[in-house]
Amino acid sequence: MSQGPPLPPLEQTVPEVVVQRLPQYVRVLGALVREEVEVVSSHQLGERLQTTPAQIRKDLSYFGRFGKQGRGYSVGNLQRQLKDILGLSRQWNVGLVGVGRLGLAILSYPGFAPEGFRIVAAFDADPTQVGQNIGGVGVYAMDDLARMVQEMDISIGVVAVPGMHAQQVVDRLVECGVRAILNYAPTSPQTHEGVRIRNIDPVLSLQSMTYYLMGPERGENGQSQE
Amino acid sequence: MSQGPPLPPLEQTVPEVVVQRLPQYVRVLGALVREEVEVVSSHQLGERLQTTPAQIRKDLSYFGRFGKQGRGYSVGNLQRQLKDILGLSRQWNVGLVGVGRLGLAILSYPGFAPEGFRIVAAFDADPTQVGQNIGGVGVYAMDDLARMVQEMDISIGVVAVPGMHAQQVVDRLVECGVRAILNYAPTSPQTHEGVRIRNIDPVLSLQSMTYYLMGPERGENGQSQE
DNA sequence: GCTTGTGAAGACCTTCACAGCA
């Protein structure tokens, strides 16, 4: 799975949970920038993020030393560094598969572009959809997927097709070289080696909350996120 | 936080991760029912769910003994049992806050009702929205929240307001007695004791995937879900 | 034979607690 013996820098492997928390740190730092706060301690960050200061310091320590003892972290600097680490200092081109009700909602969602995620092409299996232009985004046939991924430098796929077809769409995307997929279909597709999938599945979220709504008292601790 | 000394039945506390996996089990079991499979082993379930058989057996063992040695689990029976445990054998009334673009998309999403989640009322701070009827769902003022939660037996809140207002909406819902909240706003609200919040945040999902798209080779293992 | 249920072992992540430094 890994390479030969030379063994490059190889920064100690970072737990996936940590990577998943970093974007939240970036977001809070963005809020602090807007509030014109210049320095922040791990304790203050912990309050905003509902975590412990230790967690934040430990997380950051996987990537470097960003703070100053006795003072804390420079808000602007830390935000910039984390964005660089996460790859958020650049734009990413996104391909959307499925322009049904859900796909259209995603296309019209204004939250992606400001964060650097640009939907540059849409795809659909239905020939009557192909050729359309929806809010500036062209709709292509699935057969054009490989070509368009190349030509438009698409590195992220968004899947918004019926659950029944999600797996094959994921497989197609992976074949075409896409290694990060955001899946809105109510199915957890089989994952491929080296490919990241994140599922957006509100029904599953609801279904795990109802457990705590049952019985007289099952909700002992009141946390939990995402 | 816990009670006195009598210490009732108190089934060993179930890890939250386990509760979050159960709905996926239920879903796969549903697929097996439709395929008319009658018996399934933890190994087979593990294949479909990309987990180990041991994980599944351990998870189930928190709730009872559902299998038969040498045979496996009765698909129908196991599904029924898990649904009962999760509270999925009944309907749940849901209140939606925010009927902007996102709220409307949620209202028209056909995936909730078949799973037993019925959106019975919508709320909005904008007086010009109040009084509408959207696909059979009335839009009420925020001042009616407490009353409607009572009258309509709303136990789950869905938040679809701008990030800026998410926290206060969550607080209002909690005040009104709602203890399970699905939050679509791009903010992680502070959680209250005894209240469950699940955040639907596609941008955060994207932002944690880009990390693995950076650099020559950082994506060592190719798993990860949600 | 095959598969469950489970204590014990192990891996992983979080929290503690303190040395080091501004």
Next chain:
DNA sequence: TGCTGTGAAGGTCTTCACAAGC
């Protein structure tokens, strides 16, 4: 004094491995 960065300790979740039973 105040706060970071971090090894070590502690907890939690996962995996192993096997007794029990069909």
